Amino acid sequence: MRNRIIHLGIGALLVLGYFAGLPGFLWTPGSGLATTPALTRATGAPPAMPARVGQHAAWVATAEGGVELLWAQDDELRGSAWAPGASAWSEPRRVLGNEQPGAGWLAGGFVPQRLADDSLVIHFIRPGPFPALASARQRAGADWQISHAGQVQPLPGGNPVLRAPGLPLADGGIWMIVDLDDRNAIYSVSADGRLAGRQFVSAPGEQLTLLGESEVELLALLAPAAAGAARWRASADLGQRWTPAAPLQALADVAPVPLAALRLDARDWGLLRSDASGRLFWHRSRDGGQQWQAPQELARSRIACLQQQPPALHGGRDGVLHLVYPQAEDCRLHYMALRADGGVLNQESRDD
Amino acid sequence: MTELVPVVIFALVWAALAAALLRQRGAWPRALLVAGGVLLGLSMQGWAGSVWLGLGGLSLTSGLLALGFLLTPWWPRPEPWLPTQDRRWLILALPPLAAVLWFPPLSSVSGDLWALGFGDFRLSTVLLCIGLGLWVLRAYALCLLLVAAQCGFAVGLLPAGNLWHYLLDPWLGAAALGWWGWRLYRPGGPAAPPLAS
Known part of the structure; x- marks a missing residue:
């Protein structure tokens, strides 16, 4: 009798496991896209910016309503900002070095994201045999916090590269495009930094x-x-x-x-x-x-x-x-x- | 929470390997090894080498196997918690499962089994069928390993939202493959690796 109860109990657990592993959809994108408001007619002209030596340039909105150009140079993330009305772009600043995220953290590109609370998130790929999606987040005036979203691919190896811009979601998540050798994949990362889905929509x-x-x-x-x-x-x-x-x-x-x-x-x-x-x-x-x-x-x-x-x-x-x-x-x-x-x-x- | 669980899994695997190599069966030595593993895992969190070794990406199955091995001396029943037949099935099943998962990315086949792990009824149905087969064969320990991985996935124990991360990791696949090679090299060797006993 006891063995029969154990047998039936484990059978019931299997059914529970089936539903536990079943979120419902192959692609669980998130809450919805955060569409940008319509652009107003441009009135002013921004000043010139000196040519920069760097890679993986990407734009991000600043907390003050301006815009900042971020780029990778010497394993550091650098930025230069401008706000409407300012007479010049700011001197290049060191946004984040490689002390916290580790050496080579920008080799696989990065995607910047400005959240609703004005924190800046830099999504990047930690290099190595098991390249992993990771992010660095800085709340206003606070230190950077690093978190990991999981391996980019099931197997070790490969040379995945993130490509900006990302497509932000209304709940703080983001979709990002990752170059996987000869294919581009869309990766969905949830608001809590969890790798939530991927799909291919392009041909090799x-x-x-x-x-x-x-x-x-x-x-x-x-x-x-x-x-x-x-x-x-x-x-x-x-x-x-x-x-x-x-x-x-x-x-x-x-x-x-x-x-x-x-x-x-x-x-x-x-x-x-x-x-x-x-x-x-x-x-x-x-x-x-x-x-x-x-x-x-x-x-x-x-x-x-x-x-x-x-x-x-x-x-x-x-x-x-x-x-x-x-x-x-x-x-x-x-x-x-x-x-x-x-x-x-x-x-x-x-x-x- | 999600950042701490990989550290605990790493600590369990590390402690199980160390306990097997050092032949430590006492409670205190094993507890000390686990504590040392947690400290080691925490200290390696900011170290790029842990990413290089993939130590933050060990699966829940690896953690549970290691935990089972560490608790073996205190298992109250006469038969082991993972019977010999279950061990054999697990070791036999892991490399083909890993090959099924990893073959498409290796060979550029268009199927994306990895993506199915983000939540798909087809993968869950296959796993249910496998689980029912194991249930009929009364391989309860394997059933529970499967259910634990699925429930861990449902509550989001690991940083990744992919079921494959809970079921399997490259180190576990490599360990099972290594055991295949060992058995081919020494057909009369033991029936299972120490971690699965």
Whole structure:
């Protein structure tokens, strides 16, 4: 009798385990995307920024309503900020060295995130045979805190690289794009720093860029593996289901460099692409991608540089679009400010 | 909490290995080894080497096997908590399970079994079928290991939200594979590695 009770009890536990291992969906994205408010019309012109030597440049909004450019240099994270009304960009500051996160912490790129309480989170990949997603968080005036989100891949090895920008979620979580050898994957990290899901929506070799349209609608823009036409996929349910990939007719000549995309307003998107010769073009659609205005050439770079450092684009709250791309000559980071219509506000750049 | 559990698992595995190598069966030596393992794990948290060794990513199964080994001298029943037949099944099953999980990323096969671990009814159903098979065969210890991993996943014991992290880790797969090699090299050797006894 006792053995029979134990036998049935363990059978019941198995059923419990089944439900315990069943959160319901393969892709558990989070609460919903944190869409940015519509950009106002740009009124002022930001000052020039000296060209910078660095890698993995990414933008993040500052607590004061401005914008800060972050980049990796000598295993340190450096930043230079500007707020509307200021006459110059701040002198480069050392945001975080490698003492806490460990040597080589920026080799795999980083993704900055500004949370609702104004804390700054830097997501990065701890290198080693078991590369792991980790993050450093700094609340206002406090020390950095490091936490781990788990291994990027099941196996040791590989050389995963994070690519900014991330797509923030309303609850403080974030989606990030990770380059896994020849494939791009979307990783979802929950608000408590837990690795919560991953999925592939691009073909091998394609470079993925995400554009959030509303809390649940998003677009995956796919730069081709070799120069050619870009493709796109859309999801109306937070990435649970995606439409089949279709060519993006307006973008026929796209280099194998990730596109930079920005939501300017509802159904109003701006997009930056590079062609096979390294020229950067600004595209805009005001009807949700049905029609695209004639592209405007912004600058000239080099494919080899762009593949190391894809263009980083950010929409400031004052309506100014901030762009950083590598110079054609020496791949140094070059700054450009522009309006949503593609008008360049300030592209002078003096050498450091 | 989620940052402390990997340290405890590392401490248990470390203490079990040390106790096996040093042939320590007393309560105090084993408790001291666990305490030393916790201190070692805590001191290694900021050290990049622990990431290099993957020591923060040990699975719940590894931790429970180590705990079972450490508690073996005080097991009240005459038969071991993990019977010989269960040990054999576990050691036989681990390398193929690891291969099924790790083959797609190694060979660039499009299937993403790793992603299924984030919560999918197909993986849970397969695990339920495996569990029912073990239940019919009365391999209760393995059933409980499986349920513990699933329940640990449900309450979020480990930093990762992936069920595979609870079930299996590369070190556990490598240990089982190493035991296969050892048995092939010495067919008349013991039936299971010390940690599974």
